[in-house]
Amino acid sequence: MEIAGAICSENNIPDSIRKRYAKRNKGVRKMVIRTEKQEEHQIVEDLVYDVFKGTKFSDGFLEKELVKEIRSSRFYVPELSIVAVSDSGMIIGHIMLSKFPLSGKNEDKVLLLSPVSVDPSYQKQGIGMKMIETGLDMAEEMGFRGVIVEGSPDYYGKTGFENHKEFGLTAAAGIPGDYLMAQELIKDGFRGIEGEIDFSIYKCLA
Numbered sequence: 323m324e325i326a327g328a329i330c331s332e333n334n335i336p337d338s339i340r341k342r343y344a345k346r347n348k349g350v351r352k353m354v355i356r357t358e359k360q361e362e363h364q365i366v367e368d369l370v371y372d373v374f375k376g377t378k379f380s381d382g383f384l385e386k387e388l389v390k391e392i393r394s395s396r397f398y399v400p401e402l403s404i405v406a407v408s409d410s411g412m413i414i415g416h417i418m419l420s421k422f423p424l425s426g427k428n429e430d431k432v433l434l435l436s437p438v439s440v441d442p443s444y445q446k447q448g449i450g451m452k453m454i455e456t457g458l459d460m461a462e463e464m465g466f467r468g469v470i471v472e473g474s475p476d477y478y479g480k481t482g483f484e485n486h487k488e489f490g491l492t493a494a495a496g497i498p499g500d501y502l503m504a505q506e507l508i509k510d511g512f513r514g515i516e517g518e519i520d521f522s523i524y525k526c527l528a
Protein backbone atom coordinates (compact mmCIF):
# COMPACT_ATOMS: atom_id res chain seq x y z
CA MET A 323 0.00 0.00 0.00
CA GLU A 324 1.25 3.45 -0.94
CA ILE A 325 1.50 4.91 2.55
CA ALA A 326 3.48 2.00 3.95
CA GLY A 327 6.54 2.73 1.85
CA ALA A 328 6.24 6.47 2.01
CA ILE A 329 9.07 8.64 3.19
CA CYS A 330 7.95 10.35 6.35
CA SER A 331 6.54 13.38 4.58
CA GLU A 332 3.16 15.00 5.05
CA ASN A 333 2.81 15.30 1.25
CA ASN A 334 2.00 11.65 0.61
CA ILE A 335 -1.05 11.54 2.87
CA PRO A 336 -4.37 11.89 1.04
CA ASP A 337 -6.55 14.83 2.08
CA SER A 338 -9.31 12.46 3.16
CA ILE A 339 -7.20 11.08 5.98
CA ARG A 340 -5.02 14.10 6.69
CA LYS A 341 -7.84 15.61 8.74
CA ARG A 342 -7.26 13.25 11.65
CA TYR A 343 -3.99 14.82 12.61
CA ALA A 344 -2.44 18.03 13.63
CA LYS A 345 0.57 18.72 11.44
CA ARG A 346 3.83 17.64 13.02
CA ASN A 347 7.15 19.02 11.97
CA LYS A 348 9.58 17.64 14.49
CA GLY A 349 11.77 14.60 14.71
CA VAL A 350 13.68 12.35 12.38
CA ARG A 351 12.85 13.53 8.88
CA LYS A 352 14.65 10.87 6.85
CA MET A 353 12.78 7.84 8.04
CA VAL A 354 10.71 5.29 6.21
CA ILE A 355 7.53 3.86 7.70
CA ARG A 356 6.53 0.65 5.97
CA THR A 357 5.14 -2.84 6.43
CA GLU A 358 7.56 -5.26 8.07
CA LYS A 359 9.13 -7.86 5.79
CA GLN A 360 8.92 -11.54 6.67
CA GLU A 361 12.70 -11.81 7.05
CA GLU A 362 12.55 -9.05 9.67
CA HIS A 363 10.36 -10.95 12.15
CA GLN A 364 13.22 -11.88 14.46
CA ILE A 365 14.74 -8.39 14.40
CA VAL A 366 11.36 -6.92 15.30
CA GLU A 367 10.76 -9.41 18.11
CA ASP A 368 14.20 -8.60 19.54
CA LEU A 369 13.47 -4.88 19.30
CA VAL A 370 10.14 -5.31 21.11
CA TYR A 371 11.87 -7.34 23.85
CA ASP A 372 14.68 -4.80 24.30
CA VAL A 373 12.37 -1.78 24.33
CA PHE A 374 9.97 -3.20 26.94
CA LYS A 375 12.75 -4.75 29.02
CA GLY A 376 14.02 -1.20 29.47
CA THR A 377 10.74 0.00 31.00
CA LYS A 378 9.73 0.00 34.67
CA PHE A 379 6.60 -2.05 34.02
CA SER A 380 7.78 -5.02 31.95
CA ASP A 381 10.58 -7.53 31.54
CA GLY A 382 10.02 -7.57 27.78
CA PHE A 383 8.99 -11.24 27.56
CA LEU A 384 5.26 -10.57 27.58
CA GLU A 385 5.29 -8.13 24.68
CA LYS A 386 7.63 -10.30 22.61
CA GLU A 387 5.39 -13.28 23.31
CA LEU A 388 2.34 -11.25 22.33
CA VAL A 389 3.89 -10.46 18.94
CA LYS A 390 4.60 -14.15 18.40
CA GLU A 391 1.12 -15.22 19.52
CA ILE A 392 -0.54 -12.67 17.25
CA ARG A 393 1.58 -13.79 14.29
CA SER A 394 0.45 -17.37 14.74
CA SER A 395 -3.21 -16.50 15.26
CA ARG A 396 -6.03 -15.85 12.81
CA PHE A 397 -6.00 -12.23 13.97
CA TYR A 398 -2.61 -11.43 12.40
CA VAL A 399 -2.69 -8.84 9.60
CA PRO A 400 0.80 -8.91 8.02
CA GLU A 401 0.36 -5.54 6.23
CA LEU A 402 -0.32 -3.87 9.57
CA SER A 403 2.85 -4.96 11.31
CA ILE A 404 4.65 -1.72 10.63
CA VAL A 405 8.25 -0.65 11.16
CA ALA A 406 10.15 2.62 11.22
CA VAL A 407 13.50 2.38 9.44
CA SER A 408 16.28 4.93 9.96
CA ASP A 409 18.22 6.39 7.04
CA SER A 410 21.00 3.94 7.87
CA GLY A 411 18.57 1.04 7.39
CA MET A 412 18.06 0.13 11.06
CA ILE A 413 14.64 -0.83 12.37
CA ILE A 414 14.08 1.69 15.16
CA GLY A 415 10.38 1.28 15.81
CA HIS A 416 7.47 -1.11 15.39
CA ILE A 417 3.72 -1.21 15.85
CA MET A 418 1.32 -4.08 15.39
CA LEU A 419 -2.36 -3.77 14.49
CA SER A 420 -4.23 -7.06 14.54
CA LYS A 421 -7.86 -8.11 14.21
CA PHE A 422 -9.69 -8.06 17.50
CA PRO A 423 -13.10 -9.51 18.44
CA LEU A 424 -15.59 -7.59 20.59
CA SER A 425 -17.64 -10.04 22.66
CA GLY A 426 -16.21 -12.71 20.38
CA LYS A 427 -17.59 -11.08 17.22
CA ASN A 428 -16.76 -8.59 14.50
CA GLU A 429 -13.04 -9.38 14.41
CA ASP A 430 -12.87 -8.30 10.75
CA LYS A 431 -14.02 -4.80 11.66
CA VAL A 432 -11.94 -3.96 14.75
CA LEU A 433 -8.19 -3.86 15.37
CA LEU A 434 -6.00 -4.02 18.46
CA LEU A 435 -2.99 -1.69 18.52
CA SER A 436 -0.32 -3.54 20.52
CA PRO A 437 2.55 -3.47 21.09
CA VAL A 438 4.07 -0.08 20.25
CA SER A 439 7.86 0.07 20.51
CA VAL A 440 10.44 2.74 19.77
CA ASP A 441 14.18 2.20 20.31
CA PRO A 442 15.09 4.29 23.41
CA SER A 443 17.78 6.19 21.47
CA TYR A 444 15.08 7.45 19.11
CA GLN A 445 12.22 8.14 21.50
CA LYS A 446 10.53 11.55 21.77
CA GLN A 447 11.25 12.36 18.13
CA GLY A 448 7.76 11.73 16.84
CA ILE A 449 8.44 8.19 15.56
CA GLY A 450 5.82 6.43 17.68
CA MET A 451 3.25 8.98 16.65
CA LYS A 452 4.13 8.73 12.96
CA MET A 453 3.91 4.92 12.97
CA ILE A 454 0.51 5.06 14.65
CA GLU A 455 -0.79 7.68 12.23
CA THR A 456 0.42 5.63 9.26
CA GLY A 457 -1.08 2.44 10.69
CA LEU A 458 -4.45 4.09 11.28
CA ASP A 459 -4.47 5.48 7.75
CA MET A 460 -3.72 2.07 6.29
CA ALA A 461 -6.33 0.40 8.50
CA GLU A 462 -8.95 2.92 7.39
CA GLU A 463 -8.10 2.30 3.73
CA MET A 464 -8.40 -1.45 4.32
CA GLY A 465 -11.95 -0.95 5.60
CA PHE A 466 -11.55 -1.48 9.33
CA ARG A 467 -13.98 0.51 11.46
CA GLY A 468 -12.26 1.01 14.80
CA VAL A 469 -9.14 0.43 16.89
CA ILE A 470 -8.63 -0.52 20.54
CA VAL A 471 -5.50 0.20 22.58
CA GLU A 472 -4.55 -0.22 26.22
CA GLY A 473 -2.14 2.43 27.39
CA SER A 474 -1.56 5.96 28.61
CA PRO A 475 -4.42 8.34 27.76
CA ASP A 476 -1.81 11.14 27.70
CA TYR A 477 0.04 9.44 24.88
CA TYR A 478 -2.70 7.79 22.85
CA GLY A 479 -4.97 10.80 23.26
CA LYS A 480 -2.53 12.63 20.99
CA THR A 481 -3.53 10.46 18.02
CA GLY A 482 -7.25 10.70 18.58
CA PHE A 483 -7.95 7.82 21.00
CA GLU A 484 -10.61 8.35 23.65
CA ASN A 485 -11.83 6.29 26.57
CA HIS A 486 -13.55 3.13 25.32
CA LYS A 487 -16.77 4.03 27.15
CA GLU A 488 -17.31 6.90 24.69
CA PHE A 489 -18.12 4.25 22.09
CA GLY A 490 -20.34 2.01 24.21
CA LEU A 491 -17.58 -0.55 24.70
CA THR A 492 -17.06 -2.42 27.97
CA ALA A 493 -13.97 -3.91 29.59
CA ALA A 494 -13.66 -7.50 30.78
CA ALA A 495 -13.02 -7.92 34.52
CA GLY A 496 -9.49 -6.99 35.54
CA ILE A 497 -8.75 -4.51 32.74
CA PRO A 498 -8.16 -1.01 34.13
CA GLY A 499 -10.82 1.03 32.32
CA ASP A 500 -8.99 4.36 32.49
CA TYR A 501 -6.27 2.95 30.24
CA LEU A 502 -8.54 1.31 27.74
CA MET A 503 -8.91 3.56 24.73
CA ALA A 504 -10.60 3.35 21.35
CA GLN A 505 -10.85 5.29 18.12
CA GLU A 506 -13.29 5.12 15.25
CA LEU A 507 -11.69 5.04 11.81
CA ILE A 508 -14.95 6.01 10.13
CA LYS A 509 -17.92 7.94 11.47
CA ASP A 510 -19.91 5.80 13.92
CA GLY A 511 -17.44 2.99 13.35
CA PHE A 512 -18.37 1.16 16.54
CA ARG A 513 -22.12 1.65 16.18
CA GLY A 514 -23.86 -1.69 16.08
CA ILE A 515 -20.74 -3.68 16.93
CA GLU A 516 -20.27 -2.57 20.55
CA GLY A 517 -19.13 -5.30 22.88
CA GLU A 518 -16.70 -6.40 25.55
CA ILE A 519 -12.94 -5.99 25.22
CA ASP A 520 -11.29 -9.14 26.52
CA PHE A 521 -7.57 -9.75 26.05
CA SER A 522 -7.73 -13.33 27.32
CA ILE A 523 -7.84 -14.50 23.68
CA TYR A 524 -4.05 -14.46 24.12
CA LYS A 525 -2.39 -16.88 26.54
CA CYS A 526 0.29 -14.36 27.49
CA LEU A 527 -2.38 -11.81 28.50
CA ALA A 528 -4.88 -14.15 30.16
Ligand SMILES: CC(C)(COP(=O)(O)OP(=O)(O)OC[C@H]1O[C@@H](n2cnc3c(N)ncnc32)[C@H](O)[C@@H]1OP(=O)(O)O)[C@@H](O)C(=O)NCCC(=O)NCCS
Nearest residue numbers: 373438439440445446447448449450451472473474476477
Ligand atom coordinates in the same frame (compact mmCIF):
# COMPACT_ATOMS: atom_id res chain seq x y z
C1 LIG B 1 5.66 5.14 24.38
C2 LIG B 1 6.53 5.19 23.13
C3 LIG B 1 6.00 4.22 22.10
C4 LIG B 1 6.45 6.62 22.57
O1 LIG B 1 7.16 6.67 21.35
P1 LIG B 1 7.95 7.98 20.95
O2 LIG B 1 8.41 7.86 19.56
O3 LIG B 1 8.97 8.27 21.98
O4 LIG B 1 6.79 9.06 21.09
P2 LIG B 1 6.60 10.36 20.22
O5 LIG B 1 7.91 11.05 20.05
O6 LIG B 1 5.86 10.02 18.98
O7 LIG B 1 5.70 11.20 21.22
C5 LIG B 1 4.73 12.04 20.77
C6 LIG B 1 4.19 12.79 21.93
O8 LIG B 1 3.84 11.92 23.03
C7 LIG B 1 4.58 12.28 24.20
N1 LIG B 1 4.96 11.05 24.87
C8 LIG B 1 5.96 10.20 24.53
N2 LIG B 1 5.98 9.14 25.36
C9 LIG B 1 4.98 9.33 26.25
C10 LIG B 1 4.49 8.59 27.37
N3 LIG B 1 5.04 7.43 27.75
N4 LIG B 1 3.43 9.10 28.06
C11 LIG B 1 2.86 10.27 27.69
N5 LIG B 1 3.28 11.02 26.63
C12 LIG B 1 4.32 10.55 25.93
C13 LIG B 1 5.77 13.06 23.68
O9 LIG B 1 6.27 13.95 24.66
C14 LIG B 1 5.16 13.78 22.51
O10 LIG B 1 4.39 14.87 22.96
P3 LIG B 1 4.30 16.25 22.10
O11 LIG B 1 3.84 15.87 20.72
O12 LIG B 1 3.29 17.06 22.85
O13 LIG B 1 5.67 16.80 22.11
C15 LIG B 1 8.01 4.91 23.42
O14 LIG B 1 8.45 5.78 24.43
C16 LIG B 1 8.26 3.48 23.85
O15 LIG B 1 8.52 2.61 23.02
N6 LIG B 1 8.22 3.24 25.19
C17 LIG B 1 8.46 1.91 25.75
C18 LIG B 1 7.38 0.94 25.38
C19 LIG B 1 5.98 1.47 25.69
O16 LIG B 1 5.74 2.02 26.76
N7 LIG B 1 5.06 1.31 24.70
C20 LIG B 1 3.69 1.73 24.83
C21 LIG B 1 2.96 0.77 25.71
S1 LIG B 1 1.26 1.22 25.88
